[in-house]
Amino acid sequence: MTELSLESASTVPAARGAIGSDLRMQRVRSAWIFLAPTLFMLAVVAGWPLTRTIYFSFTNASLTNLSGAEFVGLKNYLSWVTLKSGRTIFSGLLADPAWWGAVWNTLKFTLISVSVETALGLIVALVLNAQFPGRGLVRAAILIPWAIPTIVSAKMWAWMLNDQFGILNDILLGLGLISQKIAWTASPDTAMIAVLVVDVWKTTPFMALLILAGLQMVPGDIYEAARIDGIHPVRVFWRLTLPLIRPALMVAIIFRMLDSLRIFDLIYVLTPNNAQTRTMSVLARENLFEFDKFAYGAAASTMLFLIIATITVLYMWFGRVNLEGER
Amino acid sequence: MAEIQLRDIRKSFGAYEVIKGVSMDIRAGEFMVFVGPSGCGKSTLLRLIAGLEEITSGTLSFDGRVVNQLTPPKRGIAMVFQSYALYPHMTVFENMAFGMQLAGRDKAQWKERVEAAAAMLQLTPYLQRLPRQLSGGQRQRVAIGRAIVRDPKVFLFDEPLSNLDAALRVATRLEIAKLHRSMHKTTMIYVTHDQVEAMTLADRICVLRDGLVEQIGTPLELYENPNSLFVAGFIGSPKMNFLSGDFSRPYDAHTIGIRAEHIAITPHEGHWAGTVVHSEILGSDSYVYLDVGSAEPLIVRENGVSGHQPGQRLQITPMEGCVHRFDMAGRAIAPAKIRGAA
Numbered sequence: 204m205t206e207l208s209l210e211s212a213s214t215v216p217a218a219r220g221a222i223g224s225d226l227r228m229q230r231v232r233s234a235w236i237f238l239a240p241t242l243f244m245l246a247v248v249a250g251w252p253l254t255r256t257i258y259f260s261f262t263n264a265s266l267t268n269l270s271g272a273e274f275v276g277l278k279n280y281l282s283w284v285t286l287k288s289g290r291t292i293f294s295g296l297l298a299d300p301a302w303w304g305a306v307w308n309t310l311k312f313t314l315i316s317v318s319v320e321t322a323l324g325l326i327v328a329l330v331l332n333a334q335f336p337g338r339g340l341v342r343a344a345i346l347i348p349w350a351i352p353t354i355v356s357a358k359m360w361a362w363m364l365n366d367q368f369g370i371l372n373d374i375l376l377g378l379g380l381i382s383q384k385i386a387w388t389a390s391p392d393t394a395m396i397a398v399l400v401v402d403v404w405k406t407t408p409f410m411a412l413l414i415l416a417g418l419q420m421v422p423g424d425i426y427e428a429a430r431i432d433g434i435h436p437v438r439v440f441w442r443l444t445l446p447l448i449r450p451a452l453m454v455a456i457i458f459r460m461l462d463s464l465r466i467f468d469l470i471y472v473l474t475p476n477n478a479q480t481r482t483m484s485v486l487a488r489e490n491l492f493e494f495d496k497f498a499y500g501a502a503a504s505t506m507l508f509l510i511i512a513t514i515t516v517l518y519m520w521f522g523r524v525n526l527e528g529e530r
Numbered sequence: 531m532a533e534i535q536l537r538d539i540r541k542s543f544g545a546y547e548v549i550k551g552v553s554m555d556i557r558a559g560e561f562m563v564f565v566g567p568s569g570c571g572k573s574t575l576l577r578l579i580a581g582l583e584e585i586t587s588g589t590l591s592f593d594g595r596v597v598n599q600l601t602p603p604k605r606g607i608a609m610v611f612q613s614y615a616l617y618p619h620m621t622v623f624e625n626m627a628f629g630m631q632l633a634g635r636d637k638a639q640w641k642e643r644v645e646a647a648a649a650m651l652q653l654t655p656y657l658q659r660l661p662r663q664l665s666g667g668q669r670q671r672v673a674i675g676r677a678i679v680r681d682p683k684v685f686l687f688d689e690p691l692s693n694l695d696a697a698l699r700v701a702t703r704l705e706i707a708k709l710h711r712s713m714h715k716t717t718m719i720y721v722t723h724d725q726v727e728a729m730t731l732a733d734r735i736c737v738l739r740d741g742l743v744e745q746i747g748t749p750l751e752l753y754e755n756p757n758s759l760f761v762a763g764f765i766g767s768p769k770m771n772f773l774s775g776d777f778s779r780p781y782d783a784h785t786i787g788i789r790a791e792h793i794a795i796t797p798h799e800g801h802w803a804g805t806v807v808h809s810e811i812l813g814s815d816s817y818v819y820l821d822v823g824s825a826e827p828l829i830v831r832e833n834g835v836s837g838h839q840p841g842q843r844l845q846i847t848p849m850e851g852c853v854h855r856f857d858m859a860g861r862a863i864a865p866a867k868i869r870g871a872a
Binding site: 434 | 580581582601602603604607608609611613615616617618619628629676680
């Protein structure tokens with residue numbers, strides 16, 4: 204509407220048109236003034252580090268010699284030499300099996316954790332949306348895992364999962380479900396499961412809360428109309444509830460996906476140095492600060508950024524997400 | 531065709547009793563209107579009949595069969611909600627067909643019924659639209675259509691016109707009256723707080739107050755023979771004039787009530803006299819507000835355009851046999867010798 208009136212204002216005689224453009228200039232100016240602090244902060248805390256990282260990924264920088272970095276082109280990403288024997292040897296990030304292992308680990312972790320969290324979060328949200336005594340208390344209680352800092356909860360779970368003294372092994376042995384103690388976080392077979400369990404435990408509340416917000420936007424009277432229509436509750440869920448909370452669900456899934464694609468802290472604490480759980484972020488950090496391959500780590504970070512950006516764009520494109528909540 | 535019987539129906543929410551023992555018979559094919567001020571329990575009573583709320587005690591039967599424990603579809607009811615309650619992500623057609631697709635009927639049959647209902651309500655051009663692409667009146671017609679398609683034995687309306695503007699309300703009221711005539715075998719129960727809707731639509735009106743039935747009767751019965759001060763004040767616009775003290779003593783009553791059209795302005799010495807405080811001129815008739823010394827000004831209806839000026843003194847006389855008498859508790863004192871309006 205505002206646009207329309209501005210348009211029509213500019214078609215009326217010149218004198219008034221001039222006033223109209225003055226007004227517009229003023230609005231544009233104040234828009235910039237209001238945006239400036241945010242843009243400045245973003246440039247300082249996000250733009251600059253990102254630019255530096257991308258820059259370093261094209262150099263041979265090392266942690267001890269950042270200022271003496273020389274430009275090496277795409278060498279960190281991919282380079283090859285052809286030996287006299289005719290064999291070509293590829294090197295660089297894109298030829299590194301450790302990198303592709305990390306990419307695969309990250310995608311696997313993201314896919315499984317977000318799916319499980321969405322399903323569980325939906326169930327929890329549906330329960331919390333129902334009327335029952337003490338609902339407020341349960342709603343608050345369920346948020347506790349989300350409120351605990353990741354480092355704390357990861358350490359807590361590390362102790363519970365500990366192979367020698369952990370309570371989990373103790374319980375499972377006592378019940379006779381396992382015959383010997385399992386090194387949950389160290390064993391290649393169970394490390395990823397351990398990480399997934401802790402992540403699901405931690406972030407399901409967040410998912411539930413976002414979905415609950417969506418559920419509360421659904422008008423209650425349509426459920427009564429469905430009861431009058433005699434529609435089975437399961438069908439009501441699939442045909443009414445799910446389509447109506449779809450926008451909220453999509454937003455929740457994007458949030459969680461972006462979060463788990465860059466998973467770092469939980470794995471760093473729970474299962475360090477484990478190839479089965481090494482994600483892109485963990486690999487980048489190792490190269491940046493432990494292996495003295497700063498430029499190589501910067502290349503991994505840049506790739507991580509590109510992958511997350513691509514997946515997000517694709518997801519929003521295919522999901523046709525309307526963040527305003529309309530169909 | 532369903533005859534509905536309510537026997538000592540009670541409903542409590544926690545410790546709070548909303549319906550305090552309601553008994554009534556609703557005849558088959560009748561248009562019954564529940565009317566009352568907000569909070570009187572009329573909507574709750576409708577929801578109890580619909581099966582959306584559980585009855586705390588008492589029995590509800592349809593055609594002699596107790597339905598207390600039956601789900602809404604098993605009772606054979608359909609309901610139109612105040613907020614329309616359309617499924618926002620489904621087209622008009624899907625909204626009307628959703629309940630039927632599952633009832634195990636064959637597709638050709640329900641498709642035909644949806645189309646028939648749409649034609650009846652002039653909704654055919656909108657069948658593929660979403661509810662948010664429709665106006666308020668069209669949405670309400672879709673809600674009515676969804677109910678018609680169910681071919682209910684009992685048709686329930688919960689304040690269906692409250693979200694419409696004044697002109698649309700009158701038009702839709704007319705449509706509902708027509709609907710009742712065309713579905714004369716269907717029992718209809720209609721909840722409203724608007725006594726004009728009640729008067730114009732109802733075969734019989736049930737006035738509710740604080741979870742109890744105040745009076746049940748045809749619109750004219752309630753208008754001419756209200757059995758309490760509450761009904762007398764609720765039915766009719768403008769509100770009935772109430773006088774007490776010195777005014778009511780000669781009538782041997784605690785309070786007397788006279789409708790605005792039952793007071794004559796006399797050229798000679800009248801029963802009472804008052805000063806004009808205000809006149810409302812509606813064109814066809816006028817309402818003159820008179821200060822006669824009672825707590826509230828007395829309203830007198832005059833045909834045509836009133837020429838009285840504020841401050842003018844008028845002589846008035848109540849028409850004979852048109853004075854309603856009430857005792858201390860607000861109950862009507864029989865016989866209420868009411869003759870038809872003059």
